[in-house]
Amino acid sequence: MNSQLLLETILKNPHKSKVPDIIHMPGDNHQAPQDESTELQYQIHWARLQPPGPLSLWFWTTDVEYRGGTEASRRTMLMDKTVELQERVQDGEGSFSRKWSKTRICEAIGHNVEFAEEENFELLETALHQLCKVQIVRMNENEKKLLFVPNDLRLWDPNYTILWTRERYRSAGETESKQMSLRELGAWISNREHEGWKVEWPVADGKMETLKTAWDALNRGNPPRGPGQSGRFLKEEYAKALGKYQAIHWLQFGYLETQGVKVEP
Numbered sequence: 001m002n003s004q005l006l007l008e009t010i011l012k013n014p015h016k017s018k019v020p021d022i023i024h025m026p027g028d029n030h031q032a033p034q035d036e037s038t039e040l041q042y043q044i045h046w047a048r049l050q051p052p053g054p055l056s057l058w059f060w061t062t063d064v065e066y067r068g069g070t071e072a073s074r075r076t077m078l079m080d081k082t083v084e085l086q087e088r089v090q091d092g093e094g095s096f097s098r099k100w101s102k103t104r105i106c107e108a109i110g111h112n113v114e115f116a117e118e119e120n121f122e123l124l125e126t127a128l129h130q131l132c133k134v135q136i137v138r139m140n141e142n143e144k145k146l147l148f149v150p151n152d153l154r155l156w157d158p159n160y161t162i163l164w165t166r167e168r169y170r171s172a173g174e175t176e177s178k179q180m181s182l183r184e185l186g187a188w189i190s191n192r193e194h195e196g197w198k199v200e201w202p203v204a205d206g207k208m209e210t211l212k213t214a215w216d217a218l219n220r221g222n223p224p225r226g227p228g229q230s231g232r233f234l235k236e237e238y239a240k241a242l243g244k245y246q247a248i249h250w251l252q253f254g255y256l257e258t259q260g261v262k263v264e265p
Contacts, residue, residue, distance in 0.1 A: 042139070043188060044164055044173040051075060052170045054121075054128050054136070055082065055109075057163050060172045061134075085109050085131055094130040125149040133157075137173075137185075139166035145198040146189065152202040153247040158182050158254060186251030201244035203236075211238040218245060 039046045049056055050071055055078055059066040066077055086106040088094075096105060100123060108123035128134055129149050135156055136149035150156070162180055164173025180188065193199050204211060215224060215238050224233065224241030 042192065044175060046166070046171050046173050049165070049170055049172040051078065052168070053078075054124050054163075054165075054169055055085075057136075057165050057169055057172050058128060058132055058134055061163050061174070062161065082110050085127065088131055089127065094127065096126065096130070129160075132161075133159075134161045134163050136163045136165065138169075139164075141166055143198065144196060145200070146192060147200065151200065154202055154243075154250050156182060156185075156251070156254075182251045182254060186248055189251075190248075201240065202247050203239045204242040204246060205239070208235040208238065211235060211242055215242050215245075218242075 047060075049060060051074060056074065059074070059077060059081070063077075066074055069077070086109055089102055089105050089109070094105075105123060105127055108120045109127055111120050111124070125136060126149070129136070138147040138149070139145075140147060148156075158181065162185065164175070165171060166173070175184075177184070189199060204214075206214070212233075224237050
């Protein structure tokens with residue numbers, strides 16, 4: 001059979017894109033991951049993610065074949081995608097901090113996430129965000145704390161896919177609408193904060209007078225919370241209050257502003 005005929009035969013095969021099951025030998029104990037959505041918490045449907053990790057979460061969320069595959073087929077797909085991402089980094093894709101070399105980024109992408117240190121997680125998450133156009137909500141249930149990638153919510157893009165995870169990437173989450181808008185995300189974060197979750201809001205930059213002027217313009221002179229021990233309102237308090245306001249405003253109205261719609265503060 002010549003190559004052209006072989007190609008035509010492959011294209012006519014209705015199962016050409018199906019990942020074949022692994023043939024098991026007697027005594028093998030390989031099973032498809034048990035990650036059907038069986039648990040609803042925090043308005044999110046949660047499933048066990050196997051294998052764990054940021055790349056696996058991205059595949060699980062965006063690739064139907066990966067979600068339906070066996071753990072063995074998933075690991076093969078992850079290996080292929082890991083090499084692809086490393087090649088893209090070497091080709092200069094992504095706007096990474098100068099403190100991270102291409103070699104360091106590639107090592108983080110290829111690291112075994114089950115034993116990764118927090119710094120490797122940070123770098124891998126940043127690489128995934130930039131190369132795959134995703135944003136991540138990570139729930140730390142032990143500390144009852146919400147973590148975000150990128151960590152500054154004022155930088156979140158309304159067109160990027162939002163990934164949900166908890167338990168150090170051992171669970172994958174999915175919302176009812178499959179893809180939550182930034183406005184809906186802002187309401188979701190507010191609900192968690194009312195339930196006692198810690199939220200790391202961004203902190204505004206600037207000199208004390210600049211921060212105070214900006215805050216007074218938004219709140220008609222009402223100060224942010226109570227004064228410090230000195231009886232005076234500190235720069236840190238204005239910076240935190242203004243940063244939180246800016247993040248909430250962006251989540252609620254940012255998409256409209258990118259479309260040229262003017263929104264009053």
